[in-house]
Amino acid sequence: MRLIFLSSLLLSLVAADLFTAIADLEHMLGAEKGVANVIDDYIVAEQKRLNDLRKYAEEYTSRNLHAENVGPEFVTNPINAYLLIKRLTTEWKKVENIMLNNRAEGFIKNITETRSKSLVKFPGEDDLSGAAVALLRLQDTYKLDTADLSNGIIGGEKVSNKLNGHDTFEVGRAAYNQKDYYHCLMWMQVALNKIENENPKSVEESEILEYLAYSLYQQGNVRRALALTKRLAKISPNHPRAKGNVKWYEDMLQGKDM
């Protein structure tokens, strides 16, 4: 019973926000099935390229070993001299070409073309922030806990996959772009907690800290904004704004004019 209620709740909420987009999303799901195959094909092609290269490396090694065994007079033999020079000119060019011959562009073109043929408008940055804002509205309307929602839990029920650190960070960024520092702060805090257990981390801690500090400042918590910015300056010594921001927050706490 409760699940049915939830489903229709979700449906109506999404329908309001993304009505025309739902059919598109369903089509996209089908179209995306091909992407994994294209990536797999690309990996097979690249493995072949690396195997060719490995053969050359083995040839280099075995020839050098032979030359060492023969000793310094190896190169006084004109056939050896010719083969050594050829290895260093023509064959090195071949190795370079194999190293540079990453076939990614062809495969990416293949995927791009499949998508453009599929008659579905593929989503862009705007659609992403739209979908994030839809989540924020859902949260607001039903007073949902940020950590729960980011773990795919609504009303105590698991209704979807969980968001990783970067997924969560992007929702926070959508809030930030709407000057909604209240939600930004909550989502960035959850993102920070999530990346603690990630390896590799789906988003850099420094990226989260800058948004989190600014949202704390906007919500009036300058002292904590300063503490986080100091941490940012420490873990990211070359950060273009961290040191300046530390001073800015320090001046603010000392009541100086800005």
Add this chain to the structure above:
Amino acid sequence: MRLIFLSSLLLSLVAADLFTAIADLEHMLGAEKGVANVIDDYIVAEQKRLNDLRKYAEEYTSRNLHAENVGPEFVTNPINAYLLIKRLTTEWKKVENIMLNNRAEGFIKNITETRSKSLVKFPGEDDLSGAAVALLRLQDTYKLDTADLSNGIIGGEKVSNKLNGHDTFEVGRAAYNQKDYYHCLMWMQVALNKIENENPKSVEESEILEYLAYSLYQQGNVRRALALTKRLAKISPNHPRAKGNVKWYEDMLQGKDM
């Protein structure tokens, strides 16, 4: 005894042709030891890149499978909708970047810099043809058999590694560039025999055939030049010169003016 004679013979011949180059060649041999390691490091870096990509492909597959199991209402859940759109935008960009991020240029720069630091002048095309011409002089002076010489055999003794089809072809090309069609013809014929047993072939048959046919013509064997050019036109239907050359040789055999 015989081997000692051969060695001093080879040494004196090469000394005449490549005197200053021998010290360089010895240095190169040492420097080239690093190349195989750089190629190996590159392969390791590329394997890591492909493994990252494989993880993404697996995620694509498992997420799609999950969506299929849920059914069409999958995308009416706003968390799913957000995650799907994110996968199609931000994450697809990541996959593209990994696919395009071939690190070959850095590794090649590394090898180039190691070479330029090694204080040895690395050989170019001129040095390669010089070394090939040295082989031709050796052959001429001592009336050596082309097939034997190309197999590293001098005076019945195996004195070096054998040349592959492309190595042999390049010696023929050096003869051609000196308008020495007599030697070009012999070396191209041996190259043609060698690639018969090669897989993959170190040089295309069509490349050999054009030089071979022209050298036969220069040596007065127009009939065989025509036969080989017909074969070239057959195996390489889009060859830029083959059809024109067939007509040229045919006209010549019919005694027409050209």
